[in-house]
Amino acid sequence: MEPTAPTRKHRSGIVRRPGRPAGRTLADGVIADRETLLNAAERLILAKGPSVSLDAIALEAGVTKPILYRGVGGRDRLIDALAERLSARMGEWVSREVAAARSPHDAVHRLVSGYLDQTVRERNLYLYVSGGGSGEDRVRGLLRFAELTAERFAEGIANFRASRGANPDVATVWSFGLVGALHYVTLWLLRDTNADVNGVADQLTLLLCTGFRLED
Amino acid sequence: MEPTAPTRKHRSGIVRRPGRPAGRTLADGVIADRETLLNAAERLILAKGPSVSLDAIALEAGVTKPILYRGVGGRDRLIDALAERLSARMGEWVSREVAAARSPHDAVHRLVSGYLDQTVRERNLYLYVSGGGSGEDRVRGLLRFAELTAERFAEGIANFRASRGANPDVATVWSFGLVGALHYVTLWLLRDTNADVNGVADQLTLLLCTGFRLED
């Protein structure tokens, strides 16, 4: 008659009994911590590619789907969160590179090649974020990442322009343009992994520093 | 026992009996012509937004799903086709603008503002193409459109560079950068329709023509 609890086996292989777990309450917030879930998502996406499902992510995190939903709030929210993390890492990495630059031109070069390197390294995550969005907002991930990254760059651009007595109002548009240029060149690069990243970085740097050389 | 044919009602409201229709053969090729299907897709996407389904598109074309599949070959193929058409229209429009330019700087300005105008006009179609792609290739539409458009721009850039004795090898990277900058600024613009398109075009033109003004 089996009076003991069912002790079912979770799909992930983790043996877990249903029902309320001991000693914790939701207010503690420690269970299935958001960070843990996001880490699992990143791990799986990096490993398996940009087309992993939320089921698979929940599995990777050792958690069931509703828990994942409680933690991150659905696919769109997940994309937002990953975009934020990716952008933050990118910003950190790039600003470290830029800080070590010896000239403005060198700074741009480091920014570009740092961006490209970092992106190639986290290829799948980058593609996941870039290709995401549901319903009407099909470019959600793209825009989210763009906004966050552009915002970081905009400050630097505005400061630099202001320090030279130039109008800093262009900073927003310029930074979106910068991120866009970087992004597209990146996507193009990501098609084949044997591309000459350095050469491409040089060429893009040249464009960014001098433009088409059309003074009016 | 109902010996007569079922005479079912098609979802579109068209009454149609299943089975082979009279008087036509596939070799005639006139039925459900590819162009017609693509036109219907564009019409519906423009009207209803970028998240329309293939079912809805088939419905709009007055055709059943398998016919749509025979005609365009699945969602990815549809995205490819729409990207191609969009890019072609864009190229035509932009090159007409550029041809009327009085100076290189003016040409860039016309290119930018032409691109932005055209994109705002075909907003939903642009979003559909940008946000599409299934399976592993989540950025398919984005890349497809980028490649096609960049290719058009690359020729112009290479010619211009060559005519000034500059190295034209940068044309590919530069054109991807150009398209990326345009694309991101566009997406940012598309969020609110009351943006000052002209002002943004001016700012982006400045970036493209002179860069950050960092001669090395």
Add this chain to the structure above:
DNA sequence: CGGTTAATTCTACTCGTGGTAATTTAAGGA
């Protein structure tokens, strides 16, 4: 110490969408 309640989880389901197979009918020749 036992019963009641509230909390929290898991399972199982719905719904929409891309894609395909099975079914049904018309055309055309032996």
Add this chain to the structure above:
DNA sequence: TCCTTAAATTACCACGAGTAGAATTAACCG
């Protein structure tokens, strides 16, 4: 007239996002 072939429709499958509700247990109070 019958049979084969072509064509198009309906109906179905697979899969992923998101959610409702059953199931189970800890906590609390008499």
